[in-house]
Amino acid sequence: MPRFILNDESKINSYGFRIRTQGISLERFSNNPVMLDGHNPSNLAVIGKWTSFKAENGKLTADTEFDIEDPHANIIAGKVERGLINGASMGISFSKNDFSYENGELVLNQCELYEASIVAIPSNANAIRLRMDNEDLTEMDIKELCLSIAQNSNYQKNQSNMKFKLGQLAMLALGFAIETKELTVNEVEQSILKLSKERDELKAQVELSEEKVNAYIAKEKKEKAELTAKMLNEAVQQGKITAEKKATFLELANQNFELFQSMLEALPVKKNFSAGVNTPAGTQGVTSMEDFQKLSIEEQLAFKNAEPEAYKKLVNTIG
Numbered sequence: 001m002p003r004f005i006l007n008d009e010s011k012i013n014s015y016g017f018r019i020r021t022q023g024i025s026l027e028r029f030s031n032n033p034v035m036l037d038g039h040n041p042s043n044l045a046v047i048g049k050w051t052s053f054k055a056e057n058g059k060l061t062a063d064t065e066f067d068i069e070d071p072h073a074n075i076i077a078g079k080v081e082r083g084l085i086n087g088a089s090m091g092i093s094f095s096k097n098d099f100s101y102e103n104g105e106l107v108l109n110q111c112e113l114y115e116a117s118i119v120a121i122p123s124n125a126n127a128i129r130l131r132m133d134n135e136d137l138t139e140m141d142i143k144e145l146c147l148s149i150a151q152n153s154n155y156q157k158n159q160s161n162m163k164f165k166l167g168q169l170a171m172l173a174l175g176f177a178i179e180t181k182e183l184t185v186n187e188v189e190q191s192i193l194k195l196s197k198e199r200d201e202l203k204a205q206v207e208l209s210e211e212k213v214n215a216y217i218a219k220e221k222k223e224k225a226e227l228t229a230k231m232l233n234e235a236v237q238q239g240k241i242t243a244e245k246k247a248t249f250l251e252l253a254n255q256n257f258e259l260f261q262s263m264l265e266a267l268p269v270k271k272n273f274s275a276g277v278n279t280p281a282g283t284q285g286v287t288s289m290e291d292f293q294k295l296s297i298e299e300q301l302a303f304k305n306a307e308p309e310a311y312k313k314l315v316n317t318i319g
Contacts, residue, residue, distance in 0.1 A: 001081060004088040006116050007060040015142045016106055021060050023110035026053065035064060036117040037076060039091055047073035050116055076118055091115040093131040099149050106146055228253045231264055239270025289314050
């Protein structure tokens with residue numbers, strides 16, 4: 001039996017494109033290398049299997065193993081053996097994006113082989129079964145697809161060769177010298193991409209700066225709140241304000257910290273005179289007029305102001 005050529009990338013098929021052999025995936029085909037009769041997908045059309053497939057020198061080749069117990073397959077095997085049929089054709093699946101337009105020719109760069117058939121006319125000449133994005137293509141579909149890709153490639157080529165004449169301000173904005181007369185599409189696109197990248201980098205820097213500023217503000221706010229609480233507690237302890245007034249001063253601190261601080265500092269400290277009273281040994285304070293008389297004038301005044309009820313009781317003991 002002859003060895004069949006399933007694909008020759010040097011040949012252009014009847015639809016006007018060539019298939020790159022190295023881009024043909026055999027992963028699916030190697031698990032089920034069915035040989036069909038003329039791309040007929042029915043079970044009865046399976047006439048054997050392909051073996052020893054190899055991709056080299058731009059060609060995909062394979063040997064045949066016919067199902068000789070099938071009368072129909074045996075007839076075709078005889079025609080092949082006698083040299084009456086020597087054509088094979090691939091059934092492939094691909095995506096539109098797998099095409100490229102190179103040197104005025106349409107090239108299918110990659111595809112997936114899912115079956116190969118014995119045909120009267122070789123695949124590169126006329127017979128080939130194509131599926132694009134999981135849908136079978138008719139002959140008209142294939143021709144329209146090839147025409148569309150070719151036209152689009154020519155349009156893109158013409159676009160890349162177009163020249164632009166821009167005003168001086170536009171030239172400066174895109175980073176070109178003011179003396180520049182003309183620009184290609186590629187030059188304009190590259191300049192715009194550069195400006196876009198610089199914009200993104202600047203945006204990232206601004207966002208980072210904002211994060212730093214917000215973190216600093218949050219830290220400063222926390223420290224000010226802690227300082228405010230400390231100052232209010234000390235003011236209560238020093239007798240500058242009563243505990244009931246803390247809420248009022250806290251509201252003032254939230255509205256105007258500098259005013260709060262200056263007002264709190266201006267308030268006099270209420271002296272704890274009882275701390276300076278010298279009491280007789282073994283007593284807890286001034287309990288009699290005799291104890292009171294032992295105090296200095298300053299300590300007596302302090303006791304009177306700090307303990308008005310106790311002072312009254314001492315006065316009432318005289319007389």
